Amino acid sequence: MYDKQSPAPATSELDTGTFERQPNADYRARRDKLAAKLNGGVLVLFAAMEGERGFRQDNDFYYLTGWLEPGAAVVISDKKQILYLPGQNVSQEKWTGPKLTADSPDIDKITGFDTVHALDLLRNDLVSILPSSMVTIYTTPGSVEIQWLQRANAFPTYTAFAPASSLTAGLRRLKDAGELALLRKAAEATAEGLKAAARAIKPGVTENEIASIIEYEYRSRGCQRSSFPSIVASGLNSTTLHYTEDWGTMQDGDIVVMDVGGEYSMYAGDVTRTLPVNGKFTARQREIYDIVLGAHDAAAAAFQVGVSTINRFSANSLHQVAYDYINTHGKDLHGNPLGPYFLHGTSHYVGLDVHDVGDSKEPLKPGAVFTIEPGIYIPEERIGVRIEDTYAVKEDGTLECLSCGVPKA
Numbered sequence: 001m002y003d004k005q006s007p008a009p010a011t012s013e014l015d016t017g018t019f020e021r022q023p024n025a026d027y028r029a030r031r032d033k034l035a036a037k038l039n040g041g042v043l044v045l046f047a048a049m050e051g052e053r054g055f056r057q058d059n060d061f062y063y064l065t066g067w068l069e070p071g072a073a074v075v076i077s078d079k080k081q082i083l084y085l086p087g088q089n090v091s092q093e094k095w096t097g098p099k100l101t102a103d104s105p106d107i108d109k110i111t112g113f114d115t116v117h118a119l120d121l122l123r124n125d126l127v128s129i130l131p132s133s134m135v136t137i138y139t140t141p142g143s144v145e146i147q148w149l150q151r152a153n154a155f156p157t158y159t160a161f162a163p164a165s166s167l168t169a170g171l172r173r174l175k176d177a178g179e180l181a182l183l184r185k186a187a188e189a190t191a192e193g194l195k196a197a198a199r200a201i202k203p204g205v206t207e208n209e210i211a212s213i214i215e216y217e218y219r220s221r222g223c224q225r226s227s228f229p230s231i232v233a234s235g236l237n238s239t240t241l242h243y244t245e246d247w248g249t250m251q252d253g254d255i256v257v258m259d260v261g262g263e264y265s266m267y268a269g270d271v272t273r274t275l276p277v278n279g280k281f282t283a284r285q286r287e288i289y290d291i292v293l294g295a296h297d298a299a300a301a302a303f304q305v306g307v308s309t310i311n312r313f314s315a316n317s318l319h320q321v322a323y324d325y326i327n328t329h330g331k332d333l334h335g336n337p338l339g340p341y342f343l344h345g346t347s348h349y350v351g352l353d354v355h356d357v358g359d360s361k362e363p364l365k366p367g368a369v370f371t372i373e374p375g376i377y378i379p380e381e382r383i384g385v386r387i388e389d390t391y392a393v394k395e396d397g398t399l400e401c402l403s404c405g406v407p408k409a
Contacts, residue, residue: 019224020182020185020222020264021066021068021265022066022179022182024111024112025112026176026178027063027065027066029176030171031076031081033171034076034168034171035077035078035081037170038076038077038136040078040135040136041077041136041137041138041162042075042076042077042129042130043075043076043077043137043139044073044075044126044137044139044146045064045073045074045076045138045139045140045164046058046061046140046143046145047061047067047069047070047071047072047073049070049071050071055070056225057070057266059353060164060165060168060172061074062266062352063168063352064076064168065083065111065113066111067111069085069099069100071085071119072084072085073119073122073145075126081113081115082113083117084116084122085100085102085107085117086099086101086118086119087102087119088101101118102116102117102118103118122149122154123149126149126154126155127154130154130155130159131156132156133156134158134159135156135158135159135160136159136160136161136162137159137160137162138162138163138166138167139161139164140163141161141162141163146161165357169357169358170358172352172356172358173349173356173357173358173367173368174365174366175368175369179267179351180367180369180392182264182265182266183264183267183268183350183351183369183390183402184402185221185222185264186223186227186262186264186267186268186269187269187270187271187405188221188402188403188405189217189218189222189264189269190214190218190223190260190261190269190270190271191271191405192218192406193213193215193216193217193218193262194258194260195217195406195407196214196216197258198273198407201256202277202278202279203250203251203252203277203278204250205249205250206247206248206250207234207237207245207246207247207248207250207256208232208247210232210246210250210256210258211232211246211260214230214232214258215230218260218262219262221262222264222265223263223269224265225262226260226261226262227261227262227263227268227270227354228261228268228270228354229244230246230259230260231243231244231246231257232246232256232257232258233246233256233257233258233384234250234251234254234255234256234257235248235250235251235255235256235382236379236382238257238274238377238382238384239379239383240384241343241344241375250277251277252277252278253278253282254276254277254382255274255275255276255281255285255289255384255385256274256276257273257384258272258274258275259272259386261354266352267351268350268351268352268353268354268356270350270388271388271389271390272386272387273387273406274289274385274386275409276409284381284383285383287330288330288338288376288378288383289385291325291326291330291338291376292326292375292376292385292386292387293387293408294325294329295321295323295325295342296372296373296374296389298321298325299318299321299374300372300389300399302318302321303318303364303391303399304316305363305365305366305397306363306364306365306397307364308363309360309361310347310348310360310364310370314361316363317346318346319346322342322346322372322374323339323374325374326339326341326374326376327339327342332378332380333380333381341376341378342374342375342376343375344373344375346374347360347370347371347372348370348371349369350370350371350390351369356369366393366396367392368392368393369390369391369393369402371388371389371390372388372389373387373388373389387408389401389403390403
């Protein structure tokens with residue numbers, strides 16, 4: 001951000017430095033789509049607040065506004081779109097840096113909102129905007145901010161509250177071209193981290209060292225943070241699905257699962273690879289690995305646009321394809337099928353959140369971005385294998401693998 005006492009930037013867009021923000025028109029288009037779904041209701045949504053452990057904007061708030069500063073609010077109806085910004089707090093800005101306000105030069109051009117008000121006006125604006133009769137407020141019900149507005153009598157007596165996510169989830173499920181470009185960069189940066197890890201893995205190296213290498217690589221390529229805690233799990237740890245301690249030391253003869261993701265301009269990467277610590281799988285490790293890879297490829301090959309789903313239990317599920325492959329290929333040490341060792345779903349949406357919102361029962365359409373990630377976890381054999389790639393459904397109905405730049409062993 002720039003010093004708000006200085007002249008406004010020449011561009012009419014928000015100056016975010018190395019952060020890639022989409023054009024204001026993209027956020028306005030999303031607000032217009034949401035307004036069309038309100039049916040007379042009003043959306044009142046608040047930005048995240050700054051905390052001691054740092055700040056990351058609320059996903060829905062960012063999706064609709066592109067606004068990266070804390071403490072703001074937005075009101076959207078079928079007639080109005082208003083962004084509310086906190087007033088200047090000189091004392092706090094000594095700690096957090098200067099922030100834009102409703103009085104900053106060219107604030108409407110910078111934000112893309114025709115109307116930008118001071119946050120102090122929110123209560124009175126709501127009283128004038130909302131009808132005196134029954135109205136549905138789409139928001140985060142029970143939030144501190146909503147409770148304050150209720151105590152301040154900002155809402156009509158017979159107000160109904162509904163989660164904003166009931167509207168935003170459907171919009172966020174299908175990504176626009178700008179979002180897809182950011183998701184590609186997140187996946188590509190994450191892939192480079194995994195390539196660097198593959199060069200560094202050897203007996204005696206700690207899981208934490210490998211996690212640090214991966215995170216350095218994707219941060220050096222523009223990612224602001226990890227999209228979830230890195231999983232680098234070797235030996236017996238590889239059989240724990242969400243092992244995040246990364247404390248172990250890699251042993252000769254073991255394998256290591258690396259499930260990692262860099263977050264690029266708010267959009268998540270999510271890629272998993274499994275490698276032998278000493279550079280060579282044992283025959284049994286290779287057998288299990290090849291079964292997981294076969295399940296991965298079978299699910300990708302089975303994809304049909306407008307037909308396939310990612311829900312574990314719905315019709316035309318990609319999960320069922322992957323599960324059936326695993327359950328009919330190979331046995332455990334006791335001669336039993338391997339299906340019970342596949343402990344999780346095959347897919348989830350990816351976007352502003354690594355497990356992004358959207359109805360998993362809906363058939364996959366152009367703009368959907370999701371993972372394919374089968375796995376087998378056998379504690380008795382110290383073998384855990386997961387292979388995960390992120391895919392986007394293209395306009396022609398085919399799949400684009402966003403993360404296949406990193407080899408599969």
